[in-house]
């Protein structure tokens with residue numbers, strides 16, 4: 001009964017998790033088919049070539065929206081309703097406008113290709129981009145992925161209709177028989193469903209409740225040692241005054257006005273704890289769950305400082321570093337909103353956006369700079385008037401990410417260039433407690449503010465898991481498709497491990513008639529921002545993304561997060577599922593867990609404060625969708641082929657255009673402006689990447705089973721089965737997790753030059769010591785032997801000593817001989 005309705009069974013005891021109404025029912029599957037073919041009129045001022053936003057689906061969305069409002073409930077702290085909705089959406093639109101204004105036929109990450117604007121390498125040769133709006137040659141030819149999907153879909157529908165028509169003519173009687181057969185088979189599968197549920201619940205519960213006591217003990221011991229170290233390093237200020245209001249914080253009027261304009265009535269716990277400490281100018285290391293207002297917690301004290309102590313010269317005084325471009329745009333937007341009634345100026349310098357505009361803005365010396373590390377270093381090397389020596393406050397948002405190996409080199413460089421007399425603030429939902437990691441940013445008497453533990457998920461998140469049975473890894477696509485067409489039809493983020501899988505899911509779900517977008521690193525910045533904008537503006541129901549969208553993004557109204565496979569680590573999990581249940585709202589996460597991912601599930605269940613749930617999908621539904629996907633496979637390849645053909649055509653068109661231009665101007669080379677210098681050369685970056693890939697590969701090949709799977713995958717990459725595709729996804733995250741584990745096991749070294757060390761002038765000279773000192777202090781075995789034996793023959797000669805000992809020709813026994 002339960003599973004027939006798509007309901008869930010409890011894994012833990014008690015059911016206190018907040019209920020969020022489901023956004024659809026099983027009947028929605030048919031509606032989804034109908035929703036496909038509409039394409040809305042282009043937006044005013046919208047360029048040709050970009051995906052034209054289809055109008056909102058009326059049926060399920062209307063219901064969904066009503067329910068979303070109803071699903072909110074009060075939290076321990078009061079989150080006020082936001083009065084400036086769409087403000088961040090405006091930020092995406094602004095960034096998009098900037099991008100649309102320029103020509104994009106520059107190196108761009110084509111699917112499966114290399115990166116556009118490689119952060120730390122020389123710009124590769126000019127290539128045409130799919131959907132480049134500014135390139136006249138492409139305007140007519142380019143079609144969006146959604147248009148291609150629609151084309152293939154329509155073609156299939158027509159073929160199906162024709163086939164049906166032919167069949168119906170002569171086989172009326174046969175159909176009657178089929179119907180009775182279908183009924184029988186439905187009854188059969190109903191019996192199977194019940195078996196599946198009981199088997200699943202019992203096995204899983206025992207696995208989840210069984211604690212590995214030995215490991216726990218060991219971890220506790222390790223924790224104790226770590227705690228002593230941490231206590232010495234930090235001053236703890238995790239306790240805060242619960243009655244503190246924004247008015248009590250001594251914030252200036254322009255800030256209080258902005259807070260009111262944003263609709264914030266009460267500070268959140270992290271804001272109550274951090275703002276007073278931040279105002280004192282102390283270094284902070286803070287951790288609070290996702291969606292609890294960390295951005296305002298670090299922005300408000302900084303703005304107060306800038307307002308209270310206005311600048312004497314136009315210089316940049318605050319630097320906020322973020323790991324992704326989209327997060328940069330968002331933080332910039334929040335900062336601008338909070339600073340709207342003051343004269344504080346802000347600037348955004350993230351990759352993918354126009355370099356020249358950013359350079360001009362930097363030259364004017366904005367008070368606050370929000371940047372991604374790569375682009376910041378680019379400016380530091382290429383914009384002579386820009387430097388970091390005037391930075392008074394350095395903030396690392398998603399600090400644990402910024403301190404991990406990916407950003408290691410860039411962070412070293414940035415911190416070396418920053419002023420030494422600065423305040424440093426580190427924020428994350430999974431903030432590391434490891435002193436050595438934090439020492440890397442040279443914190444001075446830091447204050448530790450941990451409002452939540454770094455494994456806590458958002459307070460009103462309902463966590464669900466779906467078991468993928470052994471040898472049924474290939475069911476993942478079917479399960480996800482069933483969830484998205486039957487149960488969670490809108491405001492869903494679907495996370496995959498690889499860009500390839502994200503792209504495939506976009507096509508597959510699109511072919512099923514869903515409104516889908518994708519967001520990952522293989523897309524151009526325009527495409528990434530456009531996907532986010534459409535998702536925010538509710539033009540698409542499902543956003544398929546990789547981990548690039550897992551951290552920090554605050555998209556209002558996300559109801560459900562689905563994990564195609566479990567992410568790399570529990571940290572990644574916390575961030576991914578943190579895209580929902582934000583700002584005191586309820587949300588739900590549904591993660592697919594295979595045999596190899598059970599360890600992580602166990603960890604999550606152990607640290608969960610609310611009982612987690614097991615969702616059961618009827619087996620016949622999975623089979624039905626598996627079958628459906630099998631039939632759509634040809635169409636998926638057709639869309640991929642269309643994409644490839646279009647890309648090739650655009651590339652050759654661009655080459656022709658370029659050649660024409662050269663002929664017209666008579667130049668050998670089209671002017672590209674002065675060459676930019678980079679922090680690492682393209683070769684260096686390539687080498688670093690290769691070394692990391694080799695390391696990954698090495699780890700991946702450990703273990704016979706893994707090696708076999710890996711080899712199979714790489715050989716068959718072109719045409720993988722659903723099972724192989726899922727295994728590849730899991731292997732990818734395992735590779736990452738192993739690498740992280742290995743890195744954590746390694747003895748840590750401070751990765752950034754400690755700043756307090758007095759600068760040494762020139763290479764260090766070794767202190768001279770006399771021979772006498774050396775002889776007295778040398779206690780090596782060899783030296784001791786020599787000492788006991790007395791001076792050697794040469795030394796005797798040098799010192800003018802007798803050649804022979806007294807006693808003439810006495811020969812000692814061999815055991816007394818000198819050795």
Ligand SMILES: Nc1ncnc2c1ncn2[C@@H]1O[C@H](COP(=O)(O)OP(=O)(O)OP(=O)(O)O)[C@@H](O)[C@H]1O
Pocket residue numbers: 078079080081082263264265266267268271288289290291292293294295296428429551552553554578582583
């Ligand atoms: N005092 C407040 N009252 C009401 N809403 C708030 C308050 N502070 C922040 N918010 C809202 O809460 C949401 C989440 O804030 P924010 O993005 O800063 O969370 P976060 O803790 O940084 O999340 P993540 O860990 O995912 O980066 C935003 O929409 C923000 O407008």
